[in-house]
Amino acid sequence: MAQKREQRYTILVADDSEMNRSILRSMLEESYDIIEAEDGLQAVAVLQQKEQEISLVLLDIVMPNLDGFGVLSAMNQYNWIDSVPVIMISAESTHAFIERAYDMGVTDYISRPFDMMVVRRRVINTIMLYAKQRRLAAMVNEQIYQKEKINNLMISILSHIVEFRNEESGLHVLHIQTMTEILLKSLMRKTNKYQLDRETINLISNASTLHDVGKICIPSEILNKPGRFTDEEFAIMKGHSQMGADMMKGVPFQDEPLVKYAYEICRWHHERYDGRGYPDKLVGEDIPISAQVVSLADVYDALTSVRVYKPAHSHEKALSMILNGECGAFQPLLLECLVESSDVIQREMAVDTITKGDQRAMENTAAELMEYEELSAADRTLRVLEQERTIHRFFTAVSQQILFEYTTTPPMLTLSPLGAQRTGLEETTVDPYHNEQVKSLMDLDLLAELAQLLQGTTPEAPEVEFDCEVILDGSKRPVHITGRAMWSSEDPPQYTGAIGKVEEREKKEDAQ
Secondary structure (H helix, E strand, O other): OOOOOOOOOEEEEEOOOHHHHHHHHHHHOOOOEEEEEOOHHHHHHHHHHHHHHEEEEEEOOOOOOOOHHHHHHHHHHOOHHHOOOEEEEEOOOOHHHHHHHHHOOOOEEEEOOOOHHHHHHHHHHHHHHHHHHHHHHHHHHHHHHHHHHHHHHHHHHHHHHHHHHOOOOOHHHHHHHHHHHHHHHHHHHHOOOOOOOHHHHHHHHHHHOOOOHHHHHOOHHHHOOOOOOOHHHHHHHHHHHHHHHHHHHOOOOOOOHHHHHHHHHHHHOOOOOOOOOOOOOOOHHHOOHHHHHHHHHHHHHHHHOOEOOEOOOOHHHHHHHHHOOEOEOOOHHHHHHHHHOHHHHHHHHHOOHHHHHHHHHHHHHHHHHOOOHHHOOOHHHHHHHHHHHHHHHHHHHHOOOEEEEEEOOOOEEEEOHHHHHHHOOOOEEEOHHHOHHHHHHOOHHHHHHHHHHHHOOOOOOOEEEEEEEEEEOOEEEEEEEEEEEEEOOOOOOOEEEEEEEEEEOOOHHHHO
């Protein structure tokens, strides 16, 4: 039986002194893989490409181009500091330097000259501590995810029993859940009146799937009648609200918020803002916001879905009927949310929402994990990110186009393999604006014009087209550049770089 290969951890040593790097390498390379960086910019570039592989950074303070504190700023900006521990090794031993380093997230601080045994022991302790935290994070992550998945599964099973009796597809329940979430998020952005947060929205959205659970008690011949109800039949049908609420009253754990919201929704999701709903004819804000939102979602989905008694209306027709009051009165602020979220609702309802349960569970898992700072770098999240990076690297590698990516912080240009081959550049170039080889490929005025075009875009219209000449395969060639500026989600948004492709054009004399 083959022995399990012992895991080797990777350490990034960032120090401008070749002698210091050599000393640290000789001390550690027997047990660890070592990557060296000659300054802060190189260190950030390595982290940007290989963050998932690096288990520890040994960082000097005083370095050219970008010092150790600049590296720590970048690590905080990109949240690398949460998953990659840093030991600062420096001759700077003043209290202010050390305090600033700890404030910026370093795990340990070693003053030069250092003792070999001390360095080795602190490196081992730090790497092992973070490895244990990652294992703990993975365990908690899995437990949270399974809890979320089981909760959603149980609710889904119960709600689909209702759908089965109601001879509907099962999508109605998921549509209500999705639309409830969209409307609540829109409402949260517009007002703080209802004290909505991520957890509350998640609970109400889950509880919304039980809105028609009382229909279990309605006779099938009434529930699935294709024509209009008689007055007696309609009275029986309306009883499902009270019956659903009574079921929720009989559920254990009455103090649980999910049960509370499920009760509100079951009982009052047919109430109307003007008091003309049922069963209690509540008016205005006497109707809990959970029931108000589900009521609006229920009406919209009923209008846009096929029923035994009617065809489906279009999205536009449904909105028109709701806004014109043809389906009863709703809170004006909620109607604003409906209009403002119209495009999102139409897009979400058009896709196969059967798959959304697991997606929502994963999103909620990630959000819940973020509440625990020490677990924010959970293995599941890291694996997903690494998978995305692997996919990106693969498609870039096999692409037969000149692709580029530029980031402002750190200033770095990354080319596809074909792009690097045809320009003669490395695939990654740090601080490209001050790189002589980069500047020799393209007229500097044209480069500045392209940069100005990209920076002059907006998040809503980030694309640019640009024609110029670039040195490819050793000669100047006309090219067409298609670029897309990248903007942060801050308010106001900040320009963070660009991505794009370079396509060679025919020379005019060649085209004739």
